[in-house]
Amino acid sequence: MTLENNFIHHSKEYIFLDNETLSNHRENTYKKIFQKNYDRKNNESLKNITISDVSKFNYFYKPTKTNPTVSLIDDLNYKIKLVDGICKNYEDEYIEIRNITNLDFKIFLNQVNNNLDDIIIDFNKIFLNSGIFFNIKSDTKLKIRLVHDTSENFTVFQNNFINFNKNCEVQLEDHFNLTNNSINNINYNIHVDEKAVVKHNIFQNFRNSNKLYLTSNSVCEKKSSYHQNTYNFSEGFVRNFHHAHLNGEYSNASLKGCFFLKNKNICSNKTNIIHNAVNCVSDQTYKGILNAHSKASYYSNTFVSENAQKTEGYQLSKGILLTDNCSFFSKPELRIFADDVKCSHGSTIGPVDESALYYLRSRGMSKNEAMKMIISSFIEEDLLNLDKNIAKEISNNLSDYLKSLSND
Amino acid sequence: MDTETTQTLNKYVQDKYKYGFVTNIDSDRPKKGLNEEIIKFISQKKNEPEWMLKWRLDCYKKWLKMSDPQWANLKFPEIDYQDIYYYSAPKGFESKPKDLSEVDPKLIETYNKLGIPLEEQKVLAGVAVDAVFDSVSVATTYKGELEKLGIVFCSISEAVQTHPELVKKYLGSVIPPGDHSFSALNSAVFTDGSFVYIPENVKCPMELSTYFRINAEETGQFERTLIIADKGSYVSYLEGCTAPQRDSNQLHAANVELIALENAEIKYSTVQNWYPGDEDGKGGIYNFVTKRGLCKGNNSKISWTQVETGSAITWKYPSCILKGDNSIGEFYSVAITNNFQQADTGTKMTHIGKNTRSKIISKGISLGNSQNTYRGNVSFLRKADKARNYTQCDSLLVGNKCGAHTIPYIDSKNNSAIVEHEASTSKINEDQLYYCRQRGLSHEEAVSLIVNGFCKQVLQELPMEFAVEAQKLVSISLEGSVG
Numbered sequence: 001m002t003l004e005n006n007f008i009h010h011s012k013e014y015i016f017l018d019n020e021t022l023s024n025h026r027e028n029t030y031k032k033i034f035q036k037n038y039d040r041k042n043n044e045s046l047k048n049i050t051i052s053d054v055s056k057f058n059y060f061y062k063p064t065k066t067n068p069t070v071s072l073i074d075d076l077n078y079k080i081k082l083v084d085g086i087c088k089n090y091e092d093e094y095i096e097i098r099n100i101t102n103l104d105f106k107i108f109l110n111q112v113n114n115n116l117d118d119i120i121i122d123f124n125k126i127f128l129n130s131g132i133f134f135n136i137k138s139d140t141k142l143k144i145r146l147v148h149d150t151s152e153n154f155t156v157f158q159n160n161f162i163n164f165n166k167n168c169e170v171q172l173e174d175h176f177n178l179t180n181n182s183i184n185n186i187n188y189n190i191h192v193d194e195k196a197v198v199k200h201n202i203f204q205n206f207r208n209s210n211k212l213y214l215t216s217n218s219v220c221e222k223k224s225s226y227h228q229n230t231y232n233f234s235e236g237f238v239r240n241f242h243h244a245h246l247n248g249e250y251s252n253a254s255l256k257g258c259f260f261l262k263n264k265n266i267c268s269n270k271t272n273i274i275h276n277a278v279n280c281v282s283d284q285t286y287k288g289i290l291n292a293h294s295k296a297s298y299y300s301n302t303f304v305s306e307n308a309q310k311t312e313g314y315q316l317s318k319g320i321l322l323t324d325n326c327s328f329f330s331k332p333e334l335r336i337f338a339d340d341v342k343c344s345h346g347s348t349i350g351p352v353d354e355s356a357l358y359y360l361r362s363r364g365m366s367k368n369e370a371m372k373m374i375i376s377s378f379i380e381e382d383l384l385n386l387d388k389n390i391a392k393e394i395s396n397n398l399s400d401y402l403k404s405l406s407n408d
Numbered sequence: 409m410d411t412e413t414t415q416t417l418n419k420y421v422q423d424k425y426k427y428g429f430v431t432n433i434d435s436d437r438p439k440k441g442l443n444e445e446i447i448k449f450i451s452q453k454k455n456e457p458e459w460m461l462k463w464r465l466d467c468y469k470k471w472l473k474m475s476d477p478q479w480a481n482l483k484f485p486e487i488d489y490q491d492i493y494y495y496s497a498p499k500g501f502e503s504k505p506k507d508l509s510e511v512d513p514k515l516i517e518t519y520n521k522l523g524i525p526l527e528e529q530k531v532l533a534g535v536a537v538d539a540v541f542d543s544v545s546v547a548t549t550y551k552g553e554l555e556k557l558g559i560v561f562c563s564i565s566e567a568v569q570t571h572p573e574l575v576k577k578y579l580g581s582v583i584p585p586g587d588h589s590f591s592a593l594n595s596a597v598f599t600d601g602s603f604v605y606i607p608e609n610v611k612c613p614m615e616l617s618t619y620f621r622i623n624a625e626e627t628g629q630f631e632r633t634l635i636i637a638d639k640g641s642y643v644s645y646l647e648g649c650t651a652p653q654r655d656s657n658q659l660h661a662a663n664v665e666l667i668a669l670e671n672a673e674i675k676y677s678t679v680q681n682w683y684p685g686d687e688d689g690k691g692g693i694y695n696f697v698t699k700r701g702l703c704k705g706n707n708s709k710i711s712w713t714q715v716e717t718g719s720a721i722t723w724k725y726p727s728c729i730l731k732g733d734n735s736i737g738e739f740y741s742v743a744i745t746n747n748f749q750q751a752d753t754g755t756k757m758t759h760i761g762k763n764t765r766s767k768i769i770s771k772g773i774s775l776g777n778s779q780n781t782y783r784g785n786v787s788f789l790r791k792a793d794k795a796r797n798y799t800q801c802d803s804l805l806v807g808n809k810c811g812a813h814t815i816p817y818i819d820s821k822n823n824s825a826i827v828e829h830e831a832s833t834s835k836i837n838e839d840q841l842y843y844c845r846q847r848g849l850s851h852e853e854a855v856s857l858i859v860n861g862f863c864k865q866v867l868q869e870l871p872m873e874f875a876v877e878a879q880k881l882v883s884i885s886l887e888g889s890v891g
Contacts, residue, residue: 042479306808321823324790334814336833339805343833347818350826 003034003055007126022105029122038117045118045241047297047329048268054119057183060153061129070097077143084150085130085158085186094140100131100159107161120213120239124157124185131159138165138193147175150182150210158186164196164224171387174202178210178236188216192224194248201390202230202240205397208263210236215243222248222277229382232259232267233397241270246280246308254283258379260401261294261326270299275308275338285316287382289375290326291405297329302343304336311338315345320352320378322405372402441490444468447596450495454565454599457572467585467595474589480752481781481813484694484721492659494597494630554612560605561616564632567603574605578636582665582702582729590696590723594630594663601631601662606641606672615871617646633664637672639705644675644871658683660719661696670705670732675713677870679878682718684749692720692749699726703735703764711738712755713869715878720749725783727756730764730795737766740866744882745778745810754783754801754816759792759825770801771863774810781813788825795825803833804862806855 007030032038033055040046046054061084068083070090080087080097089098136142150156164170178184192198204212212234218226232238244253255271273282284300302313319328332345352374360370376398383391439446447468451461476487554561560571568575585595606612637643660682666674676699685692695718701710712726722745728737739755757766766786774780782801803812814831836858844854860867860882870878 309808319820321820324823326823327819327821329817329819331815331817332829332831333816334803334831334833335811336803336805336813337811339808339810339835341805341833341835345814345829345831347816347829348827349818349820350828351823 003030006057006059009059026126030126033119033122038119043117043119044270044299045120047299048266048295049237049239051119054123057155058153059127059155061155064151066149066151073145076141077145079145079147081147081149082132084154085132085148085156087132094137094142095144096133096135096137098133100133100161104133118215118241120185120241121187121215124159124187124215127155127157127185128159129157131161134160134162136162136164136168136170139167141169143171145173145175147177148184148186150176150178150184152179153181155183156185158184159189160186161189161191163191164193164198166193167195169197171199172201173390174200176204176206176212178206178212180207181209183211185213186215188214188218190216190218190226192218192220192226192251194222194224196221196224198224198226200226200228201386202228203233203393204230204238205233206236208235210234212236213239215241218242218244218253220244220246220248220251220253223250224248225251226253228255229386230257231394231397232257233401235263235265237266239268243272243274244282245274245276246282247276249277250279251277252281254285256283256285256382258286258382259288259296260398261288261296262291262401262404263293265294267294267296269297270301272299272301273303273313275302275304275311275313277308279310280308281312283314287318287379288328289320289322289378290328291322293323293325295327299331299333300345301333301335302345304338304341304343306337309338309340311341311343313341313343317347318378319349320375321349322352368405371405375402440493442492442494442597446494450597450599453495454568456565456568459576460568463580464596467592468597470586471589471592471596474586474592477588477590480723480783481779481815482721482723482750482752484750487659487694489593495599557610557613558607559610559612560603562603564598564601564603564634567634571603571605574636575603575634578634578665578667579632580665582667582700583663583698587698590661591663591698594632594661594698598630598632598663601633602635603633604635604643604645606637606643608638609640610638611641612643615644615646617648629658629660629662631662633662635664635666635674635676637666637668637674637708639669640671642673645677646871647676647678648681658692659694659696662698664697664699664726666701666710668701668703668705668708668710668735671707672705673709673711674701675711675871676701676726678712678714678716679870680714680716680718680722684718684747685720687747693718694721695719695723696721697724699724700729701727701737702729703732703737703761705735706732706761707734708732709736709738711740711869713740713866714742715866715870715882716741716743716751716753717882719751722749722751722753724753725756727758728766729758729760730766731760733761734763735761736764739766739768739770740869741770742773742863742866742878742882743771743780743782744773744775745780746775747777749778751779752781752783754781754785756785757787757797759786759788759795759797762791762793762795764792764795766797768797768799768801769865771866772801772803772812773806773859773862774803774812775806777809779811779813781815782831783815785817785819786827786829787817787819788822788827790821792822793824795822797827797829799827799829799831801831802862803831804859805833805835
């Protein structure tokens with residue numbers, strides 16, 4: 001179905017319908033896309049996808065029978081299951097979680113907006129049909145596992161707000177359990193309050209027919225830290241766009257990711273860190289292995305504003321191309337307006353190191369084995385500081401991926 | 409920042425543009441504005457054949473349909489193309505002087521002030537100068553000696569007359585006029601520039617050199633340079649630029665095309681010192697230059713070296729298209745911006761052939777309120793087996809009002825190709841400063857020494873004659889005591 005049909009036929013199903021300001025805002029955004037009134041040539045949000053791909057879809061969303069759950073696996077270890085973007089409203093002494101309602105429109109008007117010219121976020125605004133508020137109370141130490149279940153053919157446009165209060169220490173995991181043919185356009189607004197420490201691990205492993213557009217905007221206050229890791233083993237299309245604002249001094253943020261592509265997979269990545277305060281540290285690292293006809297892009301950006309002195313900002317992107325038919329595009333960008341900074345970026349794209357391969361083969365390993373060893377060592381350093389369960393899950397996924405290599 | 413650095417900084421900022429004198433010579437120029445009439449006028453003045461005029465008019469039609477490229481990180485008022493003189497020649501130049509003694513002594517003096525005394529250089533030997541004064545090539549020295557080797561070194565308008573087949577074949581072959589609006593504009597109204605042809609297996613024994621200087625007010629200078637190195641040949645070409653100090657902005661939109669055939673090598677060095685505008689950012693040159701080299705044959709090599717210290721706005725991306733197998737592209741750049749200067753410069757390396765290699769070394773230094781951007785594109789196409797690129801771009805920030813930006817684009821479609829990119833941005837290292845000061849250098853000397861060391865990798869790529877000038881320029885921008 002075309003964008004126009006979707007907009008006209010389904011516009012009554014979205015939330016915040018009764019609010020005039022938001023309705024107008026939606027209408028304008030829709031018009032912008034419909035009249036092609038945006039930067040069409042160098043639009044980073046449309047890298048590797050075309051506007052017709054994005055705008056032609058069958059909007060489908062209705063309440064489902066399966067119930068979302070919140071359960072305690074053991075003490076201070078939560079498992080929260082979202083079904084089609086809907087959660088179970090729940091509160092205890094550590095956390096509070098609820099669905100957004102029509103009364104929450106104010107927060108939408110005030111949200112951090114650095115997604116100008118991001119067409120995917122525009123779509124999220126127009127078709128918004130779900131979202132959660134998640135509040136982690138201060139001085140808690142928790143593990144949370146967030147599972148996103150999406151039913152067949154569903155189109156989920158979700159806007160989530162997560163608030164990590166002072167001094168909390170949280171390990172958050174995102175899992176995507178998508179069935180078939182679903183479109184998931186998910187936007188996270190993350191607020192990390194003073195001295196909070198957050199580790200956010202995101203696993204993406206689903207079938208070919210699904211699409212996931214994941215965007216996050218994090219804001220870090222004084223002495224807080226936010227570390228995000230994405231692991232993309234999906235066969236379907238994935239777009240990972242993550243932004244972090246370092247607004248409080250002595251805060252730090254890292255946005256890291258690995259992706260493993262095969263067949264005709266396409267993956268689009270972007271990270272963006274904005275330094276607004278002194279003495280902050282940031283790190284952006286993405287690594288990718290590309291096989292067969294796969295295609296990936298990675299934009300990274302470090303922005304250091306005038307008053308963000310004593311900044312340290314690092315970027316690294318590494319790509320390994322296994323065949324002649326895959327391609328990787330990277331654009332590591334630095335924009336610096338302060339002088340007392342240490343910023344760097346490095347980027348490499350190439351085949352598997354010949355001499356490393358030779359070394360292993362000369363010690364009696366088969367070519368296949370040697371390749372596997374080199375590829376696993378490529379992400380080894382990222383697994384070192386991880387929780388045991390997570391590391392195990394990643395290495396399982398990795399060995400599946402390596403198996404698929406030898407079948408080619 | 410400590411007070412001493414601020415003081416040193418202020419000293420740099422106060423340093424005036426030394427080449428800002430105006431030579432009062434009557435100019436012969438038509439009305440302002442751009443239209444078909446002007447193009448016909450230029451073509452007629454140059455006595456051009458019919459095909460050349462047709463080519464110009466075609467380009468003009470293309471330009472009419474285009475808008476200026478928007479990708480650069482620059483802020484400037486929209487250029488009014490109807491408010492510019494497109495042709496300006498000192499009067500009495502219709503018949504060219506045969507040797508230097510016939511040239512207006514005032515002009516010679518101008519060159520002397522610039523530090524390129526033609527006479528002296530003739531005696532010193534080694535450099536042949538094709539000096540471009542506004543739009544007409546004043547005198548081409550050393551032509552005779554080059555002719556013996558079969559080398560053609562003349563102005564482009566002369567080449568249209570004498571070597572039409574070469575011009576016809578190669579003009580616009582590397583930079584298609586429809587590439588972007590500045591290339592179309594230049595193709596339509598180019599007035600002068602150099603033409604170089606090096607025959608097969610000839611190593612040009614001396615460095616060829618040209619000096620551009622914009623004199624008349626509100627004139628755009630649109631020069632066009634075409635260098636063709638035939639099989640197995642070698643040439644090193646130097647280009648220097650200055651302009652007088654005026655309050656109004658001047659436009660400079662040059663096109664430079666290089667073609668290297670099999671086993672040929674071209675080395676192109678630029679020292680650009682256009683008037684950058686005053687301390688408040690008033691006036692100065694808008695420099696929109698398209699430079700592109702094509703390594704057409706196997707084993708060919710093109711090397712760009714540039715030192716950019718001037719211009720209110722620099723928009724310049726000397727590029728290499730590595731088409732021949734085993735061809736090499738190199739780019740070395742130092743860009744210094746001060747006051748309200750803005751520079752958006754870098755390179756584009758397109759790897760098409762097998763085993764092609766490219767190397768990019770870029771050093772940016774920002775002072776005052778300036779903005780300095782490196783923008784580079786490295787792409788490996790499907791057939792570029794075993795291609796290789798190494799990129800290093802470092803930025804140095806002096807003062808907290810300036811900005812340094814690095815925007816590389818890296819695209820690989822070949823799995824045997826290797827690309828490596830690294831960049832860093834920092835201020836002058838306190839430890840290094842301390843070390844120098846401890847050994848008795850003044851703060852200013854120390855800064856100058858460190859900056860020169862920072863640029864060394866690029867400066868050493870320049871030919872001897874230029875290296876000295878470039879070092880001086882770096883020091884002028886920093887008011888140092890080097891050299």
